[in-house]
Amino acid sequence: LKLITLLTDFGLLDGYPGILQGVILTISPDARIVDITHNIKPHDVFAGALALGSAAPYFPPGTIHIAVVDPGVGTRRRPLAARLGDQYFVGPDNGLMTDLLNKAEIQGDAIDIIHLNQPRFWLPAVSNVFHGRDIFAPSAAHLANGVPLSELGCIIHDPVRLQLPTPSAIPGGWRGQVIHIDHFGNLATNIESFQLQNFRSVEVSLGSQVIHGLLHAFGDGKPGDLLALIDSSGRLSLCVVNGSAEKYLNIKIGDPVEVVQPESS
Amino acid sequence: LKLITLLTDFGLLDGYPGILQGVILTISPDARIVDITHNIKPHDVFAGALALGSAAPYFPPGTIHIAVVDPGVGTRRRPLAARLGDQYFVGPDNGLMTDLLNKAEIQGDAIDIIHLNQPRFWLPAVSNVFHGRDIFAPSAAHLANGVPLSELGCIIHDPVRLQLPTPSAIPGGWRGQVIHIDHFGNLATNIESFQLQNFRSVEVSLGSQVIHGLLHAFGDGKPGDLLALIDSSGRLSLCVVNGSAEKYLNIKIGDPVEVVQPESS
Amino acid sequence: LKLITLLTDFGLLDGYPGILQGVILTISPDARIVDITHNIKPHDVFAGALALGSAAPYFPPGTIHIAVVDPGVGTRRRPLAARLGDQYFVGPDNGLMTDLLNKAEIQGDAIDIIHLNQPRFWLPAVSNVFHGRDIFAPSAAHLANGVPLSELGCIIHDPVRLQLPTPSAIPGGWRGQVIHIDHFGNLATNIESFQLQNFRSVEVSLGSQVIHGLLHAFGDGKPGDLLALIDSSGRLSLCVVNGSAEKYLNIKIGDPVEVVQPESS
Numbered sequence: 001l002k003l004i005t006l007l008t009d010f011g012l013l014d015g016y017p018g019i020l021q022g023v024i025l026t027i028s029p030d031a032r033i034v035d036i037t038h039n040i041k042p043h044d045v046f047a048g049a050l051a052l053g054s055a056a057p058y059f060p061p062g063t064i065h066i067a068v069v070d071p072g073v074g075t076r077r078r079p080l081a082a083r084l085g086d087q088y089f090v091g092p093d094n095g096l097m098t099d100l101l102n103k104a105e106i107q108g109d110a111i112d113i114i115h116l117n118q119p120r121f122w123l124p125a126v127s128n129v130f131h132g133r134d135i136f137a138p139s140a141a142h143l144a145n146g147v148p149l150s151e152l153g154c155i156i157h158d159p160v161r162l163q164l165p166t167p168s169a170i171p172g173g174w175r176g177q178v179i180h181i182d183h184f185g186n187l188a189t190n191i192e193s194f195q196l197q198n199f200r201s202v203e204v205s206l207g208s209q210v211i212h213g214l215l216h217a218f219g220d221g222k223p224g225d226l227l228a229l230i231d232s233s234g235r236l237s238l239c240v241v242n243g244s245a246e247k248y249l250n251i252k253i254g255d256p257v258e259v260v261q262p263e264s265s
Numbered sequence: 266l267k268l269i270t271l272l273t274d275f276g277l278l279d280g281y282p283g284i285l286q287g288v289i290l291t292i293s294p295d296a297r298i299v300d301i302t303h304n305i306k307p308h309d310v311f312a313g314a315l316a317l318g319s320a321a322p323y324f325p326p327g328t329i330h331i332a333v334v335d336p337g338v339g340t341r342r343r344p345l346a347a348r349l350g351d352q353y354f355v356g357p358d359n360g361l362m363t364d365l366l367n368k369a370e371i372q373g374d375a376i377d378i379i380h381l382n383q384p385r386f387w388l389p390a391v392s393n394v395f396h397g398r399d400i401f402a403p404s405a406a407h408l409a410n411g412v413p414l415s416e417l418g419c420i421i422h423d424p425v426r427l428q429l430p431t432p433s434a435i436p437g438g439w440r441g442q443v444i445h446i447d448h449f450g451n452l453a454t455n456i457e458s459f460q461l462q463n464f465r466s467v468e469v470s471l472g473s474q475v476i477h478g479l480l481h482a483f484g485d486g487k488p489g490d491l492l493a494l495i496d497s498s499g500r501l502s503l504c505v506v507n508g509s510a511e512k513y514l515n516i517k518i519g520d521p522v523e524v525v526q527p528e529s530s
Numbered sequence: 531l532k533l534i535t536l537l538t539d540f541g542l543l544d545g546y547p548g549i550l551q552g553v554i555l556t557i558s559p560d561a562r563i564v565d566i567t568h569n570i571k572p573h574d575v576f577a578g579a580l581a582l583g584s585a586a587p588y589f590p591p592g593t594i595h596i597a598v599v600d601p602g603v604g605t606r607r608r609p610l611a612a613r614l615g616d617q618y619f620v621g622p623d624n625g626l627m628t629d630l631l632n633k634a635e636i637q638g639d640a641i642d643i644i645h646l647n648q649p650r651f652w653l654p655a656v657s658n659v660f661h662g663r664d665i666f667a668p669s670a671a672h673l674a675n676g677v678p679l680s681e682l683g684c685i686i687h688d689p690v691r692l693q694l695p696t697p698s699a700i701p702g703g704w705r706g707q708v709i710h711i712d713h714f715g716n717l718a719t720n721i722e723s724f725q726l727q728n729f730r731s732v733e734v735s736l737g738s739q740v741i742h743g744l745l746h747a748f749g750d751g752k753p754g755d756l757l758a759l760i761d762s763s764g765r766l767s768l769c770v771v772n773g774s775a776e777k778y779l780n781i782k783i784g785d786p787v788e789v790v791q792p793e794s795s
Contacts, residue, residue, distance in 0.1 A: 001290065001294040001295075003290060005283065005287075007280065007283075010713060011712075011713030011714075012277065012542065012567060012568070012569050012713075013567060013569045013712065013713045014567060014581065014584075014710075014712045014713055015537065015566040015567040015581045015584065015585045016713075017565075018535065018537075018564050018565055018566035018567060018585055019566075019584075019585050019588045021564045022535075022564065022585065022588035022589035022590070022593070023588050025531065025533060025562065025564070025589070025590060026588070026589065026590040029531040029590070030531075032290065033564075034283050034286045034287065034290070034298075035282075035283055036280040036283035036284075037277060037278060037279060037280040037283060038277070039277050039278045042713070042714055042772075043772050051279065051280045054279075054280065054284075055280045055283055055284050055287065058284045058287035058288050058291070058398065059287035059290070059291065060287070060290060060291040060294070063287070071748065071749060071771075071772055072748075072749040073747060073748060073749065074746060074747020074748060074749060074750070075747055075749035075750065077749070127760075127761075127762045128746050128747040128759070128760075129747060129748065129759065129760075129761055129762050130761075130762035133588065133762065134762075180279075182276075182278065182279045183275060183276030183277075183278040183279055183281075183307070184276075184307055216339060216393050217338060217339020217340050217393040217394060218336065218337075218338060218339060218394065219336060219337040219338065219339060219340035219342070220339070220340065229393070229394065230392075230393075230394075231392075231394055231395075232392045232394050232395035232398065232399075241336075242307075242308050242336055266555065266559040266560075268555060270548065270552075272545065272548075277542065297555065299548050299551045299552065299555070299563075300547075300548055301545040301548035301549075302542060302543060302544060302545040302548060303542070304542050304543045316544065316545045319544075319545065319549075320545045320548055320549050320552065323549045323552035323553050323556070323663065324552035324555070324556065325552070325555060325556040325559070328552070445544075447541075447543065447544045448540060448541030448542075448543040448544055448546075448572070449541075449572050481604060481658050482603060482604020482605055482658040482659060483601065483602075483603060483604060483659065484601060484602040484603065484604060484605035484607070485604070485605065494658070494659065495657075495658075495659075496657075496659055496660075497657045497659050497660035497663065497664075506601075507572075507573050507601055
């Protein structure tokens with residue numbers, strides 16, 4: 001199985017993701033290609049890094065993830081390929097792989113990061129505006145074909161990293177922030193379940209709203225209820241049953257969230 | 266050919282459909298995966314059942330359809346797998362397979378419905394909010410690998426069914442309703458072509474509009490014309506040539522439609 | 531590799547693209563299928579032809595492109611299949627393949643155009659409203675299986691062609707127009723890089739805006755800057771760094787653009 005995934009901010013209007021697939025299949029006809037998403041908000045590298053970090057653990061060992069959210073395309077920012085444990089990354093050097101890199105480091109996995117500087121593995125004509133097509137897709141296809149990372153470029157040790165926001169301790173709990181709003185309008189925070197594991201109960205504050213207790217599942221509330229639960233990535237999340245917490249609360253990415261253990265509990 | 270389809274209300278923003286593909290390919294690397302749609306209106310089980318019923322007949326025997334529109338995820342609603350004639354269904358027990366089940370019964374096909382209760386075929390950690398990833402995708406992948414339905418769980422005979430609305434007879438015709446509005450703004454009704462087969466002509470009433478006659482094809486009208494025709498699923502449908510009947514008529518799902526044979530015909 | 535691409539105006543709401551895949555895989559189980567886009571503006575044949583022309587060169591020889599933007603479905607417009615150099619086209623006879631045909635002619639490639647008139651290669655029941663499903667998908671699948679073009683229908687020499695707009699010479703430069711607005715809000719014109727190759731510098735006028743000079747890459751401007759550059763298809767394009775030129779300029783398809791060599795250069 002030669003598995004390649006695509007994660008971009010290209011949208012689904014213009015055929016750009018299909019063009020990447022055409023380039024890949026020209027070089028590696030038996031590659032399998034999976035779209036993770038092409039609807040990352042344009043130029044939002046942080047959102048891309050987060051989405052890639054959420055999806056990558058569910059792919060088999062050896063999967064090559066092409067991620068292209070690339071406001072610096074055509075400038076001196078480096079094109080990269082990397083082995084991060086049992087997964088591979090191909091994309092611009094702007095922090096998109098931060099979450100994968102952090103996890104690989106924490107787990108003590110093998111890490112090799114390569115500056116792609118061998119044009120013989122690219123398309124013959126390289127534009128200044130579409131490196132997904134001209135550099136990243138062909139490099140990933142050659143990698144899938146068995147070309148070793150070391151032939152694609154030279155090792156580097158200073159990739160760009162994003163500073164992912166972490167929650168801070170407050171009396172009796174944590175102060176974090178909303179880091180993602182999904183298709184359903186669920187608000188994911190950067191407060192993770194392990195940080196709440198000794199809490200007998202929780203009280204979550206967001207704007208003027210206070211939510212008491214964590215529910216087990218959406219269906220345990222009544223339609224329209226605002227509730228807190230641990231989402232499928234292990235994050236404290238605010239949701240409206242059969243509705244949108246985003247619309248209900250008029251919240252945006254970066255807004256603060258506090259969670260404490262109530263004194264009476 | 267191990268063919269698995271995906272039909273969900275996950276949207277294309279967050280990478281959830283790609284995660285399902287990663288899970289499937291980890292377990293069944295040679296499975297082929299087709300997206301039917303991920304844009305079912307959130308929590309709209311009826312719309313999901315209708316879309317699955319329209320698409321499934323065009324897939325080859327043995328296809329496994331994963332359908333996840335699942336407001337009850339994490340509650341006591343059962344996860345199911347089913348053989349319905351020559352197609353398979355994997356998803357929550359909330360009526361999503363109603364149309365497939367009805368057709369299999371009418372055709373006298375073999376039907377086996379299983380309550381998925383064998384966690385060894387699921388992901389090791391099962392969340393309360395994403396059974397598509399944790400239960401349905403791995404179960405479908407094992408099914409594709411040849412694990413028999415009977416190993417995945419125990420037989421049930423009382424699946425949840427939706428009551429699909431049927432048209433009622435009125436003097437000289439039928440009273441039905443709009444059941445789907447498609448991407449083009451075409452309005453599909455629950456009145457089917459066989460119910461009109463003895464009509465020499467038709468008069469369709471919808472709100473204050475009356476349409477005389479059925480056209481053969483969109484292109485037989487002039488741009489902007491409101492017309493009635495039999496759509497690709499065999500349903501009486503209201504359309505605007507090169508335009509949107511939805512915008513033209515300001516109609517919504519559930520609005521009544523009457524069709525009669527005009528007296529003069 | 532039996533590679534089939536899909537380009538339509540079906541949208542991603544209703545499952546129509548998935549139905550095409552089901553039909554194809556029923557006939558040709560080992561075909562590989564790539565979505566180019568399903569978000570062509572409804573009935574916009576010109577936009578479809580342009581998108582197909584941009585994407586096709588990146589697919590391997592032998593690729594079969596199904597393109598369905600088909601306001602004339604069910605009328606006397608002919609269904610076609612064509613060999614245009616090393617690529618194949620299947621779709622309605624309305625000009626969708628114009629760009630592919632023009633390129634094949636310019637390159638002196640072999641061209642064979644067939645009127646699909648052999649119903650034995652279609653689905654048994656053909657609707658008047660969904661030839662993508664009933665005629666084009668099965669015809670493409672049989673073509674992928676090795677059925678020769680000549681068995682699918684009879685040769686024609688008068689396919690419908692679109693008149694693609696070309697820029698006109700003005701004193702010191704060119705007057706063209708905006709022909710595409712992409713997902714990022716970048717405005718592509720029909721003025722191509724080869725037409726500017728002897729220009730020492732350029733001055734681009736669009737509405738009341740004048741842009742001086744061509745930048746190399748998005749990242750060479752400051753966020754919010756309006757700039758001109760050569761896009762990934764070799765077209766003069768107007769862009770806003772990390773923003774949308776469409777919103778900034780309130781421009782639409784067809785609006786005029788002039789580019790001249792400034793007198794002082």
